[in-house]
Amino acid sequence: MLKGLASGFFSKPRDFSLPNSSWGPEMMRLYEQYNSQCGEETEGGENREGPWKRLPSYNRFLKYATGGVYLSRMIHKKARLFTRNNRDQGATFEYVLFFNSEEDKCVGVFQAGHLLEGPPGHVHGGAIATMIDTVIGTHATIACGPVLTANLNINYRRPIPLGNTVLLESSVDKKEGKKVFVTCKMTSSDGSKLHTDSTALFVSIKVSQLLLGS
Template identity: 75%
Template structure:
């Protein structure tokens, strides 16, 4: 079936690319291997990570086509719409996909970007707290990861963006605890609009779990903060 989430007033959550600035101390990157990562998660991580640097003749190295994107558990101290969060709320606020401390219990993921090919990939291992249908990942958790990967991709292409629409076709359920690959590709840019396609696939590419078309709108962050 098809799941759509429309937001003509652009009231959905903000996707931002510049993440480390709001932190008072050095942030922790959560998109690095930990003891919960399975063999497929590690294999794909090492595959893309090995392409972030290329060895040159003479032993030197240069940047490769791919770049690993860090992931933190905080974004901004401002709520959507520019409303300033109280100190109490601000101190407790956490990025939704990083709000569970137990490694492997929920969203384990890492993103890599290829600016030359205008692609972004996400490696996602679904933990036991993401169960929907018995033994399988909840559709909302899948949509969250699609929004995370495509939103990050769109913000890399056009600066800060907001999700306007996600149209997700669920093709095949994802077994709980398994690892999948999300591939995000730019389809079109028209003014403020960025249209991106995304597939969620098994790690060997033999099965497509979902197909998505996502629409994002570029925004001016100052408009969100002007009432702070």
């Protein structure tokens, strides 16, 4: 009995931000570009920090937060993060996020799967908005702690073909009390085409407010 409980609490979760067989050449190229600038262990066994940090991604926030195993069993225990709820690799959202604390920048590398279709052969606008909110929401959380999206404005400049890899880059413009203002642009993997530009307002919130639904 105790052994079963221990395995439930300490089993290693799957990190969805690591490469899998569905990732295309451009997805891998950008992943390796940023990952090569992350920290690494030297031959002497020392950890050398780089300007960028890869942010791990799981299928639920609660389950892998401090005390989250308990909470995830009590609050909608079957819930899954929207962008990580499909087990078919490459079918929906394939992405990885990196953060640069020195420059206060967050980037996301996103490969759009075939189940995200809107206009024939292209990515649905709602799926695009989801990825923008994911990147800038993560950035705002790093800047201010837990936040909720209060306003998100997106200019759709150019459609994204299904299967393509795009790059999202966000920056924090300013903070005002509980408010944090963030901007983001989504470009082609080589930066030559602008697909969207957006602005957002996030408001910091206490975790207890989320859990109690207040």
